[in-house]
Amino acid sequence: MMNMSSGxxxxxxxxxxxxxxxxxxxxxxxxxxxxxxxKGFCKDCSSGIxxxxxxxxxxxxxxxxxxxxxxxxxENQIGVFENxxxxxxxxxxxxxxxxxxxxxxIEQLPDITMRFAEIQERFRRGLYQELIVGELERNxxxxxxxxxKL
Numbered sequence: 001m002m003n004m005s006s007g008x009x010x011x012x013x014x015x016x017x018x019x020x021x022x023x024x025x026x027x028x029x030x031x032x033x034x035x036x037x038x039k040g041f042c043k044d045c046s047s048g049i050x051x052x053x054x055x056x057x058x059x060x061x062x063x064x065x066x067x068x069x070x071x072x073x074x075e076n077q078i079g080v081f082e083n084x085x086x087x088x089x090x091x092x093x094x095x096x097x098x099x100x101x102x103x104x105x106i107e108q109l110p111d112i113t114m115r116f117a118e119i120q121e122r123f124r125r126g127l128y129q130e131l132i133v134g135e136l137e138r139n140x141x142x143x144x145x146x147x148x149k150l
Contacts, residue, residue: 030049041064041069043062
């Protein structure tokens with residue numbers, strides 16, 4: 001187990017552990033124990049941890065002092081962030097596309113509404129009556145033919 005009780009505030013860059021810790025000046029606070037400073041890094045979970053975390057839920061994990069971190073310790077975390085960034089970019093592109101489509105539909109709404117009103121008026125005047133009656137007669141004949149064949 002590492003000794004995490006010595007040393008001053010962490011000078012680690014914010015990108016190393018800010019996904020789970022809250023920065024306060026140059027000191028990072030533990031996500032689980034807000035009053036505790038982050039003093040270590042759990043390699044198994046890729047997260048910054050305080051002393052209480054180290055002797056608690058990370059007790060049997062591979063942990064190091066925060067000032068002993070090297071690039072290889074953070075490579076997994078960098079990959080996770082890169083994947084999250086790509087996912088967020090894709091979601092942003094999809095939202096922009098939806099917004100463009102919505103604007104197009106909104107622009108077309110007055111024209112669609114006017115066309116619908118024209119069609120309603122034609123129905124009221126009986127202009128589609130022949131068409132509808134003819135379609136119903138064709139359907140009736142098809143059903144009658146099918147009934148006779150059975």
